[in-house]
Amino acid sequence: MANTFYNDFDTEPLSGPNGERPIDYRTPFQIDRDRILYTSAFRRLQSKTQVFLSGEYDFYRTRLTHSLEVAQIGRSICARLKVMNDAFGDEYYIDPDLVEAACLSHDIGHPPFGHAGERVLHELMRDHGGFEGNAQTLRLLTQTIYGDRGMDPSRALLDATLKYKTLLSETPDASNHFVYNTQRRFLDFTFGSDAFLSELRPGDERNGFKSVECQIMDWADDTAYSVNDIVDGVNAGFINLEQLENWAEANDIRGDEAEHIENLCSAIRRRRLEPMMGRKVGNFIAAADIVEASDNFMSNRSARYCYNVNVAPEAAAESNLYKRISLDLVFRSPQLQQLDHKAGRVLGELFRILADNYLGGRKRPLRLLTADTEAALKEATGDEHTSARIICDTIAQMTDRFAVRTYRRLLDPEFGSIVDLI
Missing domain, CATH: 1.10.3210.10 (Hypothetical protein af1432)
Structure with a gap:
């Protein structure tokens, strides 16, 4: 059909x-x-x-x-x-x-x-x-x-x-x-x-001009990370009862937001946080409805622009509360900020080393990348922007672990035995 x-x-x-x-x-x-x-x-x-x-x-x-x-x-x-x-x-x-x-x-x-x-x-x-x-x-x-x-x-x-x-x-x-x-x-x-x-x-x-599918994806993304970042933050020890209560007091949390935080604290005490937040996912799914969109320059070409997602205001506000908690208690914690510093150091050094090797005018660059990537760089010779984009693509596709291993192979004098290459 x-x-x-x-x-x-x-x-x-x-x-x-x-x-x-x-x-x-x-x-x-x-x-x-x-x-x-x-x-x-x-x-x-x-x-x-x-x-x-x-x-x-x-x-x-x-x-x-x-x-x-x-x-x-x-x-x-x-x-x-x-x-x-x-x-x-x-x-x-x-x-x-x-x-x-x-x-x-x-x-x-x-x-x-x-x-x-x-x-x-x-x-x-x-x-x-x-x-x-x-x-x-x-x-x-x-x-x-x-x-x-x-x-x-x-x-x-x-x-x-x-x-x-x-x-x-x-x-x-x-x-x-x-x-x-x-x-x-x-x-x-x-x-x-x-x-x-x-x-x-x-x-x-x-x-903000998005197809209805993009709007659904956006709310699904908000739902997943606003709820689950809280769960991961508690399990990792970044969020606890004392921190939640102090955060609520410092931010003068009242009304519905105060009730949500009390429910979080109660679930943590009873060790029932994950089941409770799982139900929140279901609630946020049910909070998404569809309304007709105003006429626009795409609505006569595709039904994808004839509708908008309408999220219940109370669900959007609750999701935003969880994001604020995670931002202040997890992402701005010293531990996460230290990891951010490490990320900057690792990726920055990798980019500079690769750019110097391939774009720095060396007659015989070291073979630091795959044959396919080097062939693409050779084809882009003389085009600095394209060459930089290829190096950026190479780094962007790396996993966390591969980026760290590559950094260590290039810069750590004690890393580089045949075992380390595996």
Whole structure:
């Protein structure tokens, strides 16, 4: 039974209507999802930081487990909307495979060491087009996920992953929430070459213009990390009863927020935090509903822009409370700040060593990278921006552990025996 929510415009791949996508038993969005699942970029998420540095603890979430949880939440939101919202039915509904694909891919562009690594790479790449985790996801999907090419995603998938649509050149002082200037053509494809740049002001207005699937992915992401960062923070000892009570007093927490914190404290005392927060995930799924969107320049081309996600205000406020707790008690803790410092040191040194070796004018650079990467650098000879981007790609794809091992091989005099290379 065909799903009339989507049309040929939505399912068209980046390669065009006559592209080389397989015609088989799968829908276009199932192909998108399957291609993401079987990439090394997705597998590397198992050893990339979500909150805690990979290897610090044995029970925390990684980028991989986080992405799987986001995908489950996204699918559940779609399933609930299909059953509970009168706008949808068996022949007209938001595709859960498309939302799952967006959720699985939403973090694949993030570098080692989480947002600390993202900040370091952006500073190092500031003169070469910048670095941004979501822009890097777009780069992987469209250009590099298979080494020298992208995965030929559908238009709807690209749109579902595009949380930000402002070019860096339009907000040159931005530290995040942009796409690379070289990615303009992918924005044009996503919107069917419509003059969207003139329709929406750069920054918050344009970044806030999202397809309904992107909005679902966004709320699923918020749900997963706002709830689960609390659980991981408590299990790792960063959040305890005394800290929670002191934080609430220092921030003059009252009303519903005070009740939420009391419930957290009670669950911690009874050692029932994980079951309670698991129920919160269900509550946040149920808090997402759909409303009709105002007419816009895309609504006549795709049903994806005819609807908006409406999250119940009390659920959004509760999610925001959990984010604030995690930010103050976990991310700003001395232990996490020390890890951020280490991330900056490791990635900064790696970038400088590789840039000096390959871009510093050496007649015979040392062979520090793979043959394929060196071939790409050789092809880019004379183009400093492209060469810097290739080095940045190399570092961004590393896992936390691989980045540390590479750093030690290059800089630690006591690291480098044949055993260390394994």
